[in-house]
Amino acid sequence: MINTISVMLVDDHAVVRAGYRLLLTQSSDIKVICEAERGEEACQLYGLHRPQVVVMDLSLPGIGGLATVRRLIARDPNARILMFSIHDEPAYVVRALEAGAKGYITKSCAPEILVEAVERIAGGQNYLEHEIAQKLALQTGTTAQSSSLNSLSAREFDVFCLLAKGYTTREVAEELRLGYKTVANYTTLIKSKLSVNTSAEMARLAYRHGLIAS
Amino acid sequence: MINTISVMLVDDHAVVRAGYRLLLTQSSDIKVICEAERGEEACQLYGLHRPQVVVMDLSLPGIGGLATVRRLIARDPNARILMFSIHDEPAYVVRALEAGAKGYITKSCAPEILVEAVERIAGGQNYLEHEIAQKLALQTGTTAQSSSLNSLSAREFDVFCLLAKGYTTREVAEELRLGYKTVANYTTLIKSKLSVNTSAEMARLAYRHGLIAS
DNA sequence: CCACTTTCGGGAAAACTTCCCTAGCGAGGA
DNA sequence: TCCTCGCTAGGGAAGTTTTCCCGAAAGTGG
Known part of the structure; x- marks a missing residue:
């Protein structure tokens, strides 16, 4: 085990965040150092704590997940953001990646996937959940633009x-x-x-x- | 077999109407005498042909099914209209009956049901598909107004x-x-x-x- | 008959949309 | 490097829509 990975959680439901925190701390090398409910808050806290990885819900109240990603990336182009969403629609995935997210997993994924994704992203890699990657590949493979x-x-x-x-x-x-x-x-x-x-x-x-x- | 029952079909899809016509003519006492695509057309044709029963889709282009029912009833308070819809939501059913429809069945019903409903309505009775009647009864039975x-x-x-x-x-x-x-x-x-x-x-x-x- | 609700719309003021135009900025090509 | 193009951001003026308040006819229930 090398360094601890510091994580910021962004999700509007406290209970949900608590769940993630538990999940993540199953892995002894991950530490959740701060949490935010909304995009605006996330931007502030990011500046203060500089977490290595941000785990963020796509559907945030107010400004929304995408705009938050863009704002974070604007502040720190090297920010490592993992989107964690209930949506698996390509439209959203593409936008999130374009905005600068380093990974995208859905809330229906297995618990280990979350941990793995965080670790991979902390290591500088990208992470796309398998099904999503496939969907995306198939889609862009066939017709250029879907919608x-x-x-x-x-x-x-x-x-x-x-x-x-x-x-x-x-x-x-x-x-x-x-x-x-x-x-x-x-x-x-x-x-x-x-x-x-x-x-x-x-x-x-x-x-x-x-x-x-x- | 007594008199033939004259029917007008109102649905915006020609193929669908053709299907209904076939279904209805399975019964030798039903005759489809005219068809309309839109509510406005239905009102005109109703005046011309005076069918005994109108079988109408709830989701019509333009004016929509509900308004059409109301217009028909305004012209002829004794018009016998059977709504034939994909929706089984109480909200729609209630509105249709309020507007003056004499029956309501969904497109997922068995073929015989359509024929039976038409015959019953031609005979001056009302007809509500079983599941729908139940839903409605349960709903109004419990909380006064749903939404x-x-x-x-x-x-x-x-x-x-x-x-x-x-x-x-x-x-x-x-x-x-x-x-x-x-x-x-x-x-x-x-x-x-x-x-x-x-x-x-x-x-x-x-x-x-x-x-x-x- | 009276009160109430529904339906329909006028008028004025406030709010919003549309169209056109400007301007900075970054990316990509000649 | 310079030029162009698209994205982002917004101003101004004119046109359209919404809102709020009001009146009136018709129907309904008590």
Whole structure:
């Protein structure tokens, strides 16, 4: 056993975090040094504690997981982030990796996988859960782009997700710390790219692509 | 065998209608005398042919099944309408019956059920598929109102469904032949009744209640 | 008959969207 | 290196929509 791996957990449910902590500390070389509930908090704590690995839920309240990854990477391009999500849809995986995450596993994976993923990522490698890697490979292998969602830029995608979740333009602007007009402009652009007219249609699209939970 | 029962089929898919027609004509006392794709068309044809029974899909393009039922009943309060839907959610069933439908069966029912339902309804009786009747009974038996959707009036519900489907205010107004301002006002009212802020949230609600297909 | 609810919409003010334009920044190619 | 292109971010003006408040007709139940 070499050095201890310091980990920050980011998930909005305290109970869930507690569970992860237990799981992770099964391995004596991993230590959870801090926890955050929201993306904003995670960014602050990351600066303070500099954990070697961040284990983060993709579906965070507020700013959301993707934007958080981007913010962390912006602060520290070498940040090692493992996404831990209930979603196994390629759309999300691709976005997360593009945003700078080093790994992606789903919550349905075996407990050992979490530990293994953290260790691999701490070691500077990447980690993709097997099924996900396969899905992704198959998808990109066949048709170039699956959906119209791929025509959205990273930022547009952020805005899209929040709008589809039911955020108002104002709320999106606050969450992403953008100007109100910016979001309004993005919204128009997104609608035209996806050829929809209303945010209800966006929600529908998001559902179809499994980007929204319930 | 007494008189032949004349039937009008209303469904937007030609193939599907063809299938129904075959099914129905298995019974020698049923005759399909006309077919319509949309609610508007159904209303016209009903006036022309006066079928004894209307077999109608709940999810029609445009105006939708519920509004069509209401329009038919407005023209002829004795119209005998059998709803034939993929949905077995109480929310829809209740609305359909309130609107004036005489029966409700789902597309997963056995073929004989369709014939039986038509015959029963032609005979002046009502017909509810067994599972549906049970669900409904259990639901209304336990808690008075299941969801906040029940606080919507019939018209509000129409508007809600179309908005959730992605219609713009303008489009809803056209479909329901209402003034633009009326729909805008309904929209505001609906949002407040359902305590949502955006149409995306409405879509979400509609999904949760199974009011939207895909 | 009265009260209540539902349906329908007008008017004014506030909010939002759309369209067009500018500007910085980073990536990629000639 | 320089140029171009796309992404990100937002301003201004005009147009559209939403909101809030109000009135009125029609139907319903007591």
